[in-house]
Amino acid sequence: MAQKIAKEKGYSDVLYLDAVHKKYLxxxxxxxxxxxxxxxxxxPAIKGTILPGITRKSIIDVxxxxxxxxxxxxxxxxxxxxxDEMFCTxxxxxxxxxxSITYQGxxxxxxxxxxxxxxxxxLYTSLTSLQMGQVEDSMGWTVQxx
Numbered sequence: 245m246a247q248k249i250a251k252e253k254g255y256s257d258v259l260y261l262d263a264v265h266k267k268y269l270x271x272x273x274x275x276x277x278x279x280x281x282x283x284x285x286x287x288p289a290i291k292g293t294i295l296p297g298i299t300r301k302s303i304i305d306v307x308x309x310x311x312x313x314x315x316x317x318x319x320x321x322x323x324x325x326x327x328d329e330m331f332c333t334x335x336x337x338x339x340x341x342x343x344s345i346t347y348q349g350x351x352x353x354x355x356x357x358x359x360x361x362x363x364x365x366x367l368y369t370s371l372t373s374l375q376m377g378q379v380e381d382s383m384g385w386t387v388q389x390x
Contacts, residue, residue: 271295285304329361
């Protein structure tokens with residue numbers, strides 16, 4: 245129902261908040277959400293209502309290997325107002341940048357190339373290059389088959 249209402253109002257997706265406090269990020273449809281501020285990438289901790297996606301875990305591992313600080317914790321919707329960028333992760337989308345959000349009537353746009361921030365682009369390129377064998381696998385994720 246939320247998705248239908250959002251589409252009718254011209255939005256492309258829904259950012260779900262927790263059911264108890266109604267202020268902590270949960271996820272976007274079936275994707276995990278990440279918030280970037282400086283060198284810190286925050287994402288909701290896995291606590292029963294958050295999907296423990298493999299792409300989520302992979303992006304966290306890649307971000308840590310690139311020197312980012314990653315925090316898995318309660319992330320307040322208020323933090324979006326001051327974020328440098330946001331992105332979602334999922335099997336189908338890999339990394340999908342968020343160009344803008346609208347919260348309580350206020351629209352926040354994120355800088356970057358048409359909403360594609362530098363961090364989300366770097367993580368997308370790093371992960372997909374690793375998946376496609378274009379760079380050496382320093383993570384130990386790929387296996388040579390004979």
